[in-house]
Amino acid sequence: MAKKFIQEKEMSFLDHVEILRWHLVRSTFAIMLLSIVAFVMKDFIFNTILFAPKDANFITYRFFCNVSKIFGTEGLCITDIPFTFQSLAMAEQFSVHIWTSITAGFIVAFPFVIWEFWRFISPGLYEKERKGAFIFIIISSFLFFIGVLFGYYLVTPLSVNFLGNYSVSNMVSRNITIGSYISLVRSSVLASGLIFELPIVMYFLTKMGLITPEFLKKYRKHALVVVLILAAIITPPDIISQIIVGIPIMFLYEVSILISTIVIKRERKKEQQNA
Known part of the structure; x- marks a missing residue:
């Protein structure tokens, strides 16, 4: 083990780049594989997960409504989110489907990506620190998934409710492109996951x-x-x-x-x- 550590330390810059390349290749392959699975599960991902915050019965809205009722008011209760989806470009729905699948693949593959990252940096760590790989992967993945859930169950509903109800005039109809909506959900979830x-x-x-x-x-x-x-x-x-x-x-x-x-x-x- 010590000999291997010395050899890894003495590798040239190009050798490190080559090793990094293969870590990236394996990570990308895992993401793409899971993205294909997500692509096939279109109905579940869109109808059950992504479009759920558009429903006034979404769990977050019901929670805030129940909290509001505790204080004797229904000020936080939501009865409707008045906008409809539309697709204005020929390839918009297909493009949204592709990028959503890749995002889902990255989220699910995150523990593996973190493991590959750890394998790349571990040669520069002490032997005792290397043994903490399992703990590192568990904690990193836990924080990321907590952030994703935070973004999905809190940031996304707040954003959808506020922007979906906002209007500068009654003369403007609320027809939101599917790409705009999915982009909001995707950015809220990923940003929260990475911030955590x-x-x-x-x-x-x-x-x-x-x-x-x-x-x-x-x-x-x-x-x-x-x-x-x-x-x-x-x-x-x-x-x-x-x-x-x-x-x-x-x-x-x-x-x-x-x-x-x-x-x-x-x-x-x-x-x-x-x-």
Whole structure:
């Protein structure tokens, strides 16, 4: 094992590029394979999953309505989302089908993609750190899927409800292109999933010595501004939606500070033991 580690460390830049290429090839193959499965499951993905937030009986809308009734009002209850779907371009529906299938393939294949990523970076880690591969994949996948669910069950319904009901005039009919709707759902889900990887990103940045807990604490207020900007990008332009999305992101930021602190303490402890 030690000999293999030395050989991997002494590889040239082109050798690393070649290894990276094959990791990317395997990841792409897995995504494409699952995308084909998703392509075949068209009815389930579109009718059951993607178009569900358009229904006023969607679980998120019912939850907010029940919460509203607890306080003696029905202000958060939704009876209808008044817009219809349309397709204006000849290839629009086919294009939407293709990109939706690829997105679904990426989401389902994410654990494998993360595993390939780990296999690429693992030669540069200590033997003890390599043994944490399983934990790393589980935590990364868990955070990503939690983010995807957050985007689907919270960000998407808020966006669909707000934008679907927004109108500048009664003279404008609400006929939304299917590409526009699916793009909103897709971006909300993927953006949320990737944002929830923040603790993992902070872990590696700390390991690389690029950030410290002190740095994260010092720029906490700046991070809050960035979080609000991110929330504004992936949510409709109303303050309530931004706050709802911003809260878990700030929580992840605080978790990142904790993770960074633990990493720094471990690194210092190793340095003391090796001294």
